[in-house]
Amino acid sequence: MKKIMVCIKRVVDYNVRVRVKPDNSGVMLDGVKMSVNPFDEIALEEALRIKERGANVEIVAVSIGVADTQQQLRTALAMGADRAILVQTDAAVEPLTAAQTFLALAQKENPDLILLGKQAIDDDANQTGQMLAALWDRPQATYASKLAIADGKATVTREVDAGLETIEVDLPAVVTVDLRLNEPRYVKLPDIMKAKKKPLDVTSLESLGVSAPVWLKAVRTEPPAQRQKGIMVKDVEELVDVLKKKGLI
Amino acid sequence: MSKVLILGEHDGKTLNPATHKCVTCAKGIAGAEITVVLLGADTAMVAAQAAAIQGVNKVLRVDRPENAHALAATFAPQIAALAADFTHVFGPSTSYGKDLTPRVAALLGVPQVSDLMAVEGAYRFRRPIYAGNAIVTVEADPARKLVATVRVASFEAAAAGGAAAIESKTLGVALPAHTRYIESRSGSTDRPDLQTAARVVSGGRALGSAENFKLLFDLADKIGAAVGASRAAVDAGYARNEMQVGQTGKIISPEMYIAIGISGAIQHLTGIKDARTIVAINKDGEAPIFEVADVGLIGDLFQIVPELSRLVGT
Numbered sequence: 165m166k167k168i169m170v171c172i173k174r175v176v177d178y179n180v181r182v183r184v185k186p187d188n189s190g191v192m193l194d195g196v197k198m199s200v201n202p203f204d205e206i207a208l209e210e211a212l213r214i215k216e217r218g219a220n221v222e223i224v225a226v227s228i229g230v231a232d233t234q235q236q237l238r239t240a241l242a243m244g245a246d247r248a249i250l251v252q253t254d255a256a257v258e259p260l261t262a263a264q265t266f267l268a269l270a271q272k273e274n275p276d277l278i279l280l281g282k283q284a285i286d287d288d289a290n291q292t293g294q295m296l297a298a299l300w301d302r303p304q305a306t307y308a309s310k311l312a313i314a315d316g317k318a319t320v321t322r323e324v325d326a327g328l329e330t331i332e333v334d335l336p337a338v339v340t341v342d343l344r345l346n347e348p349r350y351v352k353l354p355d356i357m358k359a360k361k362k363p364l365d366v367t368s369l370e371s372l373g374v375s376a377p378v379w380l381k382a383v384r385t386e387p388p389a390q391r392q393k394g395i396m397v398k399d400v401e402e403l404v405d406v407l408k409k410k411g412l413i
Numbered sequence: 414m415s416k417v418l419i420l421g422e423h424d425g426k427t428l429n430p431a432t433h434k435c436v437t438c439a440k441g442i443a444g445a446e447i448t449v450v451l452l453g454a455d456t457a458m459v460a461a462q463a464a465a466i467q468g469v470n471k472v473l474r475v476d477r478p479e480n481a482h483a484l485a486a487t488f489a490p491q492i493a494a495l496a497a498d499f500t501h502v503f504g505p506s507t508s509y510g511k512d513l514t515p516r517v518a519a520l521l522g523v524p525q526v527s528d529l530m531a532v533e534g535a536y537r538f539r540r541p542i543y544a545g546n547a548i549v550t551v552e553a554d555p556a557r558k559l560v561a562t563v564r565v566a567s568f569e570a571a572a573a574g575g576a577a578a579i580e581s582k583t584l585g586v587a588l589p590a591h592t593r594y595i596e597s598r599s600g601s602t603d604r605p606d607l608q609t610a611a612r613v614v615s616g617g618r619a620l621g622s623a624e625n626f627k628l629l630f631d632l633a634d635k636i637g638a639a640v641g642a643s644r645a646a647v648d649a650g651y652a653r654n655e656m657q658v659g660q661t662g663k664i665i666s667p668e669m670y671i672a673i674g675i676s677g678a679i680q681h682l683t684g685i686k687d688a689r690t691i692v693a694i695n696k697d698g699e700a701p702i703f704e705v706a707d708v709g710l711i712g713d714l715f716q717i718v719p720e721l722s723r724l725v726g727t
Contacts, residue, residue, distance in 0.1 A: 291515035298519035327599030379524035
């Protein structure tokens with residue numbers, strides 16, 4: 165294996181509680197802390213571990229987004245990626261467009277493996293990896309909680325509703341990662357300094373021959389319905405009484 | 414007229430209730446003609462079950478040995494070939510549907526709407542984003558095929574009483590050999606399935622160990638409940654991964670959800686907000702779980718849960 169491409173999305177930080185704009189036109193993003201999508205961080209960590217186990221492999225971190233997405237790619241470089249590519253655009257990039265863009269990059273870079281998170285925590289779409297694999301006409305292994313590479317094949321244990329499923333795919337392949345694949349490392353200060361010298365290329369959708377249409381129009385954004393305020397009970401007996409009255413036990 | 418193709422989920426013997434919920438979602442499109450497709454090695458049993466769902470007009474069977482295991486790379490080109498006759502393709506937002514449906518959409522060159530929670534028109538839907546912190550209404554282009562996954566927790570299962578025609582299809586679709594099924598492992602139990610159970614008992618990090626989860630299993634067995642867990646409990650190794658409830662685990666809608674020692678992170682709450690009644694037991698009265706609970710009890714779970722097991726058993 166020579167090259168791993170890791171797709172990274174810039175998203176609102178995991179700890180931020182987003183709020184809907186009063187005019188229902190979207191969510192408030194001004195001044196909100198942005199981070200690497202946590203699942204993509206796990207994907208990158210896995211690539212780094214493959215490299216650290218002795219594979220002579222180049223790790224390329226790629227992203228699509230506004231100019232400031234360079235911050236997240238610098239984080240990826242600080243974690244240990246060798247170089248980065250930003251496809252810079254101010255357009256809202258939907259999963260199908262993201263998949264088309266990553267396909268264009270894959271056709272240039274010819275990676276043996278593409279790793280990315282199973283979903284981004286902003287739109288929760290859970291589509292990009294599967295769409296990319298389809299467009300690339302290559303295997304997909306989604307929701308990976310264990311990944312072993314040998315002899316041009318990847319053996320992937322997947323987290324599925326019924327438990328765990330193991331499949332084997334020929335490389336090149338797309339693997340989307342789940343929470344328990346690994347625990348990403350913390351970035352140390354010297355690594356951040358070193359990352360500043362690593363190459364970060366900026367390109368555009370146009371130069372990759374991809375357009376970013378509005379596939380799906382967001383008409384209105386609302387806060388979720390609130391649940392009615394509940395009651396507090398003082399002990400187990402009262403709890404059992406209440407549940408019996410509600411016909412629940 | 415809308416013609417909806419639903420990707421039926423099954424294990425060869427039983428049709429997953431997620432399929433019935435997709436049917437209810439599709440019925441929300443006025444005048445929709447609903448077809449359920451089943452891929453498998455032998456789908457005779459599950460086809461009969463699908464044909465009996467009220468509102469289903471037709472059941473398609475695609476039986477071939479390569480379909481013995483639900484591999485997205487194998488299924489997707491077959492679904493894409495079938496999709497020519499339909500305006501909509503719906504899969505369930507289960508691990509099966511979430512894996513397969515986007516691959517179908519990409520083969521068709523169309524976008525996907527994930528996690529439909531409400532139907533406002535044939536091309537207008539509501540779906541959650543940001544772990545359910547916002548609900549967005551999206552409109553798709555009627556000129557294109559509409560591919561979507563259905564957030565099954567948002568819909569009741571369609572009732573029995575249908576008698577749809579069953580048709581076997583032979584598709585001349587070449588299948589890739591690059592993806593191979595190896596094995597499945599599940600922590601199979603006699604308890605109800607977490608995703609469809611009417612009652613769920615769920616534990617968090619406060620349980621402190623895998624052994625202590627036995628307290629929850631005892632209670633669950635008394636009331637016929639499934640057992641779930643928070644991400645924290647799963648990450649700590651107290652519970653198996655398939656027990657995780659929340660944004661990145663299972664989204665469930667039981668009649669009663671008993672959250673024990675779960676603080677109630679937003680990512681967890683998004684998985685349970687469709688529960689009819691939420692009961693919270695936690696020693697921290699400030700825990701966010703109490704903001705969504707219908708019934709709350711502050712106290713030590715190690716005293717409360719055994720007592721609760723004793724009292725509900727009488």
